[in-house]
Amino acid sequence: MQNEAMLNAPLDLVRLRLLAEVARHGSMTSAAAALAYTPSAVSQQIRRLESDVGQPVLDRHHRGVSLTEAGRVIVEHTLAIERNLEALRVRLDDIAGLRQGSLRLGTFPTVASSLLPLAVTGFRRAYPGVRLSVHSARLRQLLDLLDRRSVELAFLWEYEWSRITADSLELKVVTEDPTALVVAQSHRLAGRESVDVAELADESWIIRGDNHPVAEVLSRTAHAAGFEPSVAFEANDYQEAQAMVAVGMGIALAPRLALANLRADVRVLRLDGYAPSRRILLARLASRVVTPAEQAMADVILDLGRNGTVGC
Template sequence: MDSVGLDVNRLRVLGAIARRGSMTGAAADLQYTPSAISQQVRRLEAEVGQPVLERHTRGVRLTDAGRAIVRHLASIDNQLAALQSELDDIAGLRAGSLRLGTFPTVAASLLPVAVNRFHQEHPGVDLKVVSARLEQLMEHLERRRVEMTLLWDYPWSRIEVPELELIELLQDPTEVVVSATHHLAGRGEVRMAELAHESWVTRGGAHPVAEVLSWTALRAGFEPTVAFEANDYQEAQAMVAVGLGVALAPRLALANLRDDVTVLSLGDEAPRRRILLAALKGRSPTPAERAMAQVLRDVGAEAAADLGSARAARDGGSATPPS
């Protein structure tokens, strides 16, 4: 006998027979015909591989196998009810879990808003967040260490992985950071060519923003002179603040801006990175994944609107750069 092949409904039929003492009584309780009850018993006996009832002129009596089934039936029903309750909780986002990947600049800007909103709406879901570099996040997703992850890319280096489902949340523009005393500090917008003779503070360790600087400077016709390679954006801001150079940074990396630096827009010249939500194709998202994806879409749309409003205010309140 293969226990995996047992039909729970047939077990319940036998339980009804034991409770009522006859097949006719069980048929009335379950709204079956007596012949349907008899057929279910025969199929159960085939699954069990031995008789579960002894039939006699006065009715039926459980065999040892039948009594064993009835003895375990209540426990089986309780476990199935507990399972259904847990499944209902997961479907209703009252339980379950979600592992989400992210990267530092989003973790310091957009993600706290999204996590707070998700926790408020679904406090029963166990949310875990892993922060890493792009290559590690891709590996985490591939190895199923996370169910979904935030990623980014630039126009010259698009993520093109057929196995990934990508949702664009927003576009994050690159901006220029200068000290509050810099001669361009009063400007809302600047052209990259105007910065050709500046020294630059950038990120070390082959950080992506260094590539952004090289790409943007090349398009503007110059080779940037790097004065300092910082370990993080806060360190870069500190070096900019004391006049060591100017820096490029994605807007989301400037959520915690120092008082002694200011940000200038590059206007239409600004490289924009896509902030993406990625998951593996070919798998059905859980309710928790669908809920988080919607929260991130909403937060991304709000952030995009804020970026647009900030640029409009800056454009309206600052002088136009000279031609």
């Protein structure tokens, strides 16, 4: 039982490396001199190693010492451990220096088609060795991905009536995404740069279906201007909404970032008066340690927002 306990005892890496040094230098005296130890300290550690493994690791004779079979196995594996540790140091240095590593990013469709390509291009130009993966989802799914640590960073959005207040998240504002008006090229307002919301009381409207937030934006915008919007079509996405606008089914509101891929037969106007904009946020779990790749991507994204590159 005592021998079994010794064999199951954890091995001390310092003692393993001492044995490798003895083998490298040919004697305990030479190994001690190379390591700035005393010969007795080296001898004591080797005997403790022999106690740990339950068998001799050195043959001691008048010409010095030589490795036993167990000693040769220990040195072989210790040298492999040292090579792996050196490779680990190199990889950790590469990760810290953003020469390799990975980053998982969460996003949603209107950012994925507007801001995200700019961020990915800038990041990959600066850090080509970092592997990026992106998951596009709805707001609740993005919050879940963050909570489950399936992504390190995620784009989120909020309106003034639906602020994200999770204590578990660290949130940074990337940009304000204004609400714009989309009209057909043939519409009476198409030649204008801006329009007051009150001028739109008699228009038919294209909205997003399934209780999409932009429907709430239209409701609040119209009510603030004193009218009830007349809905002509509920679209599944912004491209479908643009198509219905183009053929004269009605006009539509959309966040400016949702209009990155604009049809040639529609026009975008600025809204005067009350028209709530949404805030684009960059989120991470507050409890996580920030990785170098995560910080670098956050810097790229926030610089895009500060420089006014998005929402134009």
